[in-house]
Amino acid sequence: MKSKDSPKSKLKILQAAEKLFAEKGFDAARVDDVAENAEVNKALIYYYFKSKRDMLDQLFNNLVEELLEVVHHSLEQHANFESVEDVAQELSTYYDFMESKADTIRIMMMESLKASEGPPPLFKLSELTTGEAGAEITKMFEERGLKVDVDMDEALIGDFFTGMVPMINFIVYRDAWSKHFGIEAEELKQKFFRIFRITHLAYHNVQQEEVVRDEE
Amino acid sequence: MKSKDSPKSKLKILQAAEKLFAEKGFDAARVDDVAENAEVNKALIYYYFKSKRDMLDQLFNNLVEELLEVVHHSLEQHANFESVEDVAQELSTYYDFMESKADTIRIMMMESLKASEGPPPLFKLSELTTGEAGAEITKMFEERGLKVDVDMDEALIGDFFTGMVPMINFIVYRDAWSKHFGIEAEELKQKFFRIFRITHLAYHNVQQEEVVRDEE
Amino acid sequence: MKSKDSPKSKLKILQAAEKLFAEKGFDAARVDDVAENAEVNKALIYYYFKSKRDMLDQLFNNLVEELLEVVHHSLEQHANFESVEDVAQELSTYYDFMESKADTIRIMMMESLKASEGPPPLFKLSELTTGEAGAEITKMFEERGLKVDVDMDEALIGDFFTGMVPMINFIVYRDAWSKHFGIEAEELKQKFFRIFRITHLAYHNVQQEEVVRDEE
Amino acid sequence: MKSKDSPKSKLKILQAAEKLFAEKGFDAARVDDVAENAEVNKALIYYYFKSKRDMLDQLFNNLVEELLEVVHHSLEQHANFESVEDVAQELSTYYDFMESKADTIRIMMMESLKASEGPPPLFKLSELTTGEAGAEITKMFEERGLKVDVDMDEALIGDFFTGMVPMINFIVYRDAWSKHFGIEAEELKQKFFRIFRITHLAYHNVQQEEVVRDEE
């Protein structure tokens, strides 16, 4: 959540940067274009940001901050996780949020593919959603006196590669797919979700079953 | 398959380009660095390639060519597709090939995320694997006198977003994941595959079931 | 002498400018840094000064004004110039003053080396000390009814290149010399002065002798 | 001495840089202007030099290298240093060399005044002339079986502040002085040298006398 005292110009810069980075990639995007797009003087960009890179970082930080809020809010809603439906519900919440942040997600996906010191920024996203939720669920199970022998490594892997990854890829490729394969966007989304539910939840189903079996 | 008569220098250039594009992204990689890495004079690059972009294109074309061969070869092997196991087998074949081409895949993933005239290069990859196989399967069913009312759109969507996408994402993020989450690479792969089978094949199972039901 | 009514902010700006110009040179010093160092808003600098250059000019003007006072005061003290000791005394007075203005002197030395319309600012300094004193001495001699055929050109040259120049160079390089050659600052100063007296006064001695010879 | 394989362009760049740095100071000089003056493409400058700063360094290094040769050559000539005349002779040799390098000297003087990590570049110049000569002289005395109790610190200080400093200052200010004080350049040089001999050699005379006195 950007601080309220951010002047309008700073916001406009960040929005222009988001748009252009998403369109051309961080490296190919030009600061001049960001300035032009934001309708501000180029030098003003360096008044608010230390460097081109700093715009990227703030974009990412904002996303993480906002996602955190969404996660916490969502967790309150589905606190019990009694059914697979809760998982589906939550998935849907995340999907809506991610879709509203499609551009930054796209940038993050590109940047995650480059070699870098730290972990791919995408991992942080995963840790937020699965990590926080996972901790919550674990706590819940334990409160019910159930031992949780779910493999947390696997949970993370599963949620990331069969949950987060297909989802954000769908978000970023939806339009191109729609255009390329001549399928209308809304129909495409429904088909995707039908499959996504089957596949991604398949994993959660199995987990659930295994847990239930342990319970007996 | 690159022409066998590719001079050693051209090959070295292409390999250096692949490495550097994968590492820094196409835009951030410098022709100078490619030359240095390939241990050739910078101008020689322009003797073999029309432009920096041309290196990228040849890299992509080579990948597509080679994948095509793999696909055809694999299709001969599992021509009947009698069991889900065949699908799994084929998946494994593709995985091995993709992993051997991890760098180019990574580049293709980055490039696919940028806005461009045509479709994301990644789609071509999907069309090759699912498309060719799909056509084959359709033909097969028809030969058996079965009507195939499988939703081909959905098949494509499913194979791409729950098959290809998780797979190549696993390939490019495997090492970083291993390092970041402190899980040994081989163990990680096994866990991933266990989940991947459950989820991705879940979809194929359903399809199969639906087809079978129709058959009855 | 800066006007006593200089507001505190203006003084702080001038002091910061002096420090930074001396440290990095006028061109490399940045107005932003001056503002930061002076702990004032950057725009305030342009409230008090017409331009960056204007700070420099005021710095130089202040130095000249203050030196003028020192010169006049010193001339009153040693009005007779009867012995070489008087010259030495005066030298010492100038040295102390210059040392207290080391930073501005340093800036002036740098600026004097650049090509410019007018004469190097350093010349003005020389004219003040030698010129004023010279005029005084000339007047004195004439009052005593002595003809002064001392070569005034030579006097100026001598005083500048063997008096002023070594002196201010010693002032600006003293610390660096001390550090580089591992000689303690106070000891260095004593050694320098011993030599300086011998060499610089050597010239005045000769002059004196020549005058005396003429007198006889 | 610049390597013979330096293409003409590199030399032209260095000469243009020397001229402009001397004229406006390193910081105020523009790389664009260097390119224009050298009649080369601006980018070519970065083909031969790592940075603007690198041009400066190479200029300084070349000067030091060339001075070293002059020093060694001169030392061979006046190997005995029997009379003060030898010192004067050597001074003259250095003067001629320095004058031919007036521009680089001027730059070095400016750069020496800025705060920096290492010692002012000017010190290196001093160490070369006085240091090498000093070592030679010391050796000579010792060969004659004379103990050298000359204060080497003082010798260095004296040679720098009453020898090198007045000399290079005269070189850089000669024209401005000539113009400002309306004295013809050649006459000015003669007057300066007359005084310089008296003053600078005064110190060497004293030293010589002290040594001689010790000998007796």
Place this chain on the structure above:
DNA sequence: AATGAATGAGTGTTCATTCAT
């Protein structure tokens, strides 16, 4: 007297590409 925001014109540096040999 003081300031946060804004700007035009640079500033050193980079880069893909080409040329002459």
Place this chain on the structure above:
DNA sequence: AATGAATGAACACTCATTCAT
């Protein structure tokens, strides 16, 4: 097939200066 030299067009970033309040 190969290379050292050269170049035009950017490039991210800077800076002295101004404006509105």
